[in-house]
Amino acid sequence: xxxxxxxxxxxxxxxxxxxxxxxxxxxxxxxxxxxxxxxxxxxxxxxxxxxxxxxxxxxxxxxxxxxxxxxxxxxxxxxxxxxxxxxxxxxxxxxxxxxxxxxxxxxxxxxxxxxxxxxxxxxxxxxxxxxxxxxxxxxxxxxxxxxxxxxxxxxxxxxxxxxxxxxxxxxxxxxxxxxxxxxxxxxxxxxxxxxxxxxxxxxxxxxxxxxxxxxxxxxxxxxxxxxxxxxxxxxxxxxxxxxxxxxxxxxxxxxxxxxxxxxxxxxxxxxxxxxxxxxxxxxxxxxxxxxxxxxxxxxxxxxxxxxxxxxxxxxxxxxxxxxxxxxxxxxxxxxxxxxxxxxxxxxxxxxxxxxxxxxxxxxxxxxxxxxxxxxxxxxxxxxxxxxxxxxxxxxxxxxxxxxxxxxxxxxxxxxxxxxxxxxxxxxxxxxxxxxxxxxxxxxxxxxxxxxxxxxxxxxxxxxxxxx
Numbered sequence: 001x002x003x004x005x006x007x008x009x010x011x012x013x014x015x016x017x018x019x020x021x022x023x024x025x026x027x028x029x030x031x032x033x034x035x036x037x038x039x040x041x042x043x044x045x046x047x048x049x050x051x052x053x054x055x056x057x058x059x060x061x062x063x064x065x066x067x068x069x070x071x072x073x074x075x076x077x078x079x080x081x082x083x084x085x086x087x088x089x090x091x092x093x094x095x096x097x098x099x100x101x102x103x104x105x106x107x108x109x110x111x112x113x114x115x116x117x118x119x120x121x122x123x124x125x126x127x128x129x130x131x132x133x134x135x136x137x138x139x140x141x142x143x144x145x146x147x148x149x150x151x152x153x154x155x156x157x158x159x160x161x162x163x164x165x166x167x168x169x170x171x172x173x174x175x176x177x178x179x180x181x182x183x184x185x186x187x188x189x190x191x192x193x194x195x196x197x198x199x200x201x202x203x204x205x206x207x208x209x210x211x212x213x214x215x216x217x218x219x220x221x222x223x224x225x226x227x228x229x230x231x232x233x234x235x236x237x238x239x240x241x242x243x244x245x246x247x248x249x250x251x252x253x254x255x256x257x258x259x260x261x262x263x264x265x266x267x268x269x270x271x272x273x274x275x276x277x278x279x280x281x282x283x284x285x286x287x288x289x290x291x292x293x294x295x296x297x298x299x300x301x302x303x304x305x306x307x308x309x310x311x312x313x314x315x316x317x318x319x320x321x322x323x324x325x326x327x328x329x330x331x332x333x334x335x336x337x338x339x340x341x342x343x344x345x346x347x348x349x350x351x352x353x354x355x356x357x358x359x360x361x362x363x364x365x366x367x368x369x370x371x372x373x374x375x376x377x378x379x380x381x382x383x384x385x386x387x388x389x390x391x392x393x394x395x396x397x398x399x400x401x402x403x404x405x406x407x408x409x410x411x412x413x414x415x416x417x418x419x420x421x422x423x424x425x426x427x428x429x430x431x432x433x434x435x436x437x438x439x440x441x442x443x444x445x446x447x448x449x450x451x452x453x454x455x456x457x458x459x460x461x462x463x464x465x466x467x
Contacts, residue, residue, distance in 0.1 A: 001056065001357045003221070004297060006229065006252035007153055011359055014251065016220045022058040024050060025211045025249070027224035027232070028110070030067040031091035032076045034274040035098055037287065037302060038225065038258045038265060044291040044405070045255050045360070046223050047104045051403050052356045063214050064107040065207060066092055068114050069200055074189050084190050085114070098275045101284035103408045111210045113201060117192045119209040120201045123243050124181045124194075132242040136172030138184030138197040144177040147238040153252060154230035179235055181205045204235035211248070212240065222249035226256055253360075256299045265302075278307065286310040289406055292362040313370075317407055320373045322461070324394045327380045331387040345396040348372040352400050362404065369400050416462050420451050424462050427453065 001014040016022045026046050029035055035043075050062050067073075068088035077084040092112075099106075113120070124140055127133035133142050144150050150158050158177065165176030180202035185191035191198040201209075211219055217240075224233065233252065240248040257264070260271035278287055289310040294300050348368055355364035376393045379385050401407040427442040443453055446462070454461045 001053075002359055003251050003253060004359045006254050007249075009155075012251070014221075016058070017218060017250070020057065020059060021061070021220075022053050023061045023215045023220045024053075024063065025207070025215055025219045025222050026062070026064040026107070027207060027228055028064040028066050028107075029091075029095055030070050030072055031088045031095060032070065032073040033091060034094055034276045036265070036272060036274050037278065038227075040098075040102060040275050040287055041258055041291045041296075041300070042223065042225050042255050043099060043104050044102055044288050045296040045362070046253070047102075047405055048292065048356075048362060048403065049221070049223070049253070049360055050105065051405060052360065055403050061109075061215065062105075062107045063109045063111065063211070065210050066095075066110055066112045067203070067206060068092070068112045069190055070203060078188065088112075088114075094276075098279070098284075101279055102275070102288045103285070103405045105405075109214050111214055113206045113210070114190075116206070116210050116213060117201070119213045120182075120205055121194050123209050123212065123239065124205065126243045127181065127239065130242065132239075133181055134174065135182075135196045138199060139172060139180060140182035140196055141173055141178040142181050142235070142239060142242075143174065144179065144235075144238060145175055147242050149241075150177075150238050151234060153237055154234050156230060156234070179204065179231065181239070204232055205239055207232075208236050208240040208243070208248070211236075212244070217244040217246040217248075219249040221251045221253060223253040224255075226254045229254055253296075255296045256294075258300045258302055260302045262301055273302070282307055282311060283409075285314055285406065285409055289314055292404060292406070293366055295359075295361055295363050297359075314406065317369070317373060317401070318410070320376055321394070321397060321401075321407060321410065323380060324376060324390060324397070326461070327385070328387055328390045328394060331385060331390050333387045345372065345375070345393055348375065349396050349400065352403075356403070365400070365404065369397070369404070372397060372400065416451070417449070420446055420449055420462060423449075424453060424460065428460060 002011040003014050004011050024046070026042065029039055050060050054060050066088070069084065073084050073088050077087045080087065124133060127142065128135065128140065131143070132146055133140055144161075145158060151161065161177050162175070167173050167176040182194060182196055182199050182205070183202055184196070185198040185200070189200065191200055211222070222233070222236075237248050259265060260269075260273065263269055263271055265271055265273070275284075275287060286307055290300065290302070290307060293310060293313070348371060351371070352365050352368040355361040355368060358364070372393075376397065379389065379393060423442050423446050427439050427446070430436070430439040430442060446453055451462055451464055454463070
């Protein structure tokens with residue numbers, strides 16, 4: 001597999017530290033609100049990365065943190081007059097609801113900052129001992145200028161950063177570019193005892209501490225949104241590498257931005273959408289499909305037209321797969337070895353795998369799945385198609401869809417009520433008797449119960465109206 005490495009700005013062959021194993025650290029959400037559609041992109045994209053590496057034979061360790069102490073959480077807690085921990089725990093639950101709705105697999109480890117304060121304190125102590133950090137008035141800052149190579153991920157030279165930086169009044173900073181590792185306690189804020197007095201971690205140090213605690217000094221792949229390159233990931237690199245003397249990660253993957261109607265998403269623009277907002281109207285699966293239909297490094301321009309298009313694309317895939325089930329049930333169970341089928345399912349799978357091996361190109365992988373869909377629709381028109389051929393096609397289809405994590409609602413289908421099935425049988429008999437007026441009357445009753453009847457080449461299908 002080739003991965004575009006943000007650090008080197010080129011595609012590189014993926015070669016993990018330990019043969020057959022892949023350790024991934026993904027920056028998780030700050031849990032003070034429902035996740036928005038920008039948050040959903042890395043969640044879905046790197047879930048596919050994890051699935052594909054596992055499919056390719058790697059033993060994957062996937063760590064995604066929860067930032068459960070932060071200025072935004074504290075602000076929300078003060079606004080709602082609730083403990084900060086109650087705010088964070090509530091929105092962790094809401095995150096889980098949304099991630100499960102998006103069919104994102106639970107991480108192997110979901111560490112919280114508040115459970116890893118000792119790890120944070122230990123790395124801060126190490127940085128002070130090595131001269132990379134200093135304490136002032138209960139705060140601890142990192143000396144950015146002391147770390148050789150600061151700015152190498154974002155390609156922002158330290159001198160340029162110094163030119164545009166200003167020291168905050170009464171901050172105690174030696175330089176404006178220095179950043180907080182530990183913040184002294186303020187009244188009403190959560191805090192922990194440390195060698196520098198009561199306080200709490202700075203934002204950047206938490207990921208350095210937790211990545212080191214749960215993976216080790218060097219991660220195979222560190223991933224997150226493009227907005228995290230600077231300052232978050234840049235500061236992570238400085239902290240971790242100053243403390244350990246080793247690379248924090250061998251590969252850096254960053255997904256592109258999401259705009260809304262060609263504008264940057266923001267609350268002030270009135271174009272800010274949470275995943276829950278969109279899921280309530282369209283369901284979760286079109287959101288996941290939206291995040292995968294473009295290459296992960298490309299920007300996505302969200303619009304109602306695009307989400308409608310994603311919903312229609314999924315419907316086409318569902319129709320093909322459901323038709324396959326019916327075709328398999330009706331097909332003859334004979335040996336197909338005597339036939340020389342024109343369709344080669346393995347070539348479509350190879351096309352799919354080649355796309356994902358090329359820097360996780362989900363857009364081309366989806367294109368391969370649609371070409372397979374076209375092949376299968378053609379096969380189902382062939383009266384000589386056998387059960388073996390159709391089953392092999394379905395197996396290939398499921399394998400590809402499973403790596404992308406789509407079409408999962410097939411396993412959540414509701415059982416059709418007996419009353420509706422009985423009406424469908426009566427309607428079928430009425431059509432057989434050419435009593436079309438009665439058949440139409442029965443169709444109306446079925447519709448009133450919330451179901452529709454569709455006539456397909458494989459027979460009559462009954463399904464809920466909202467499917």
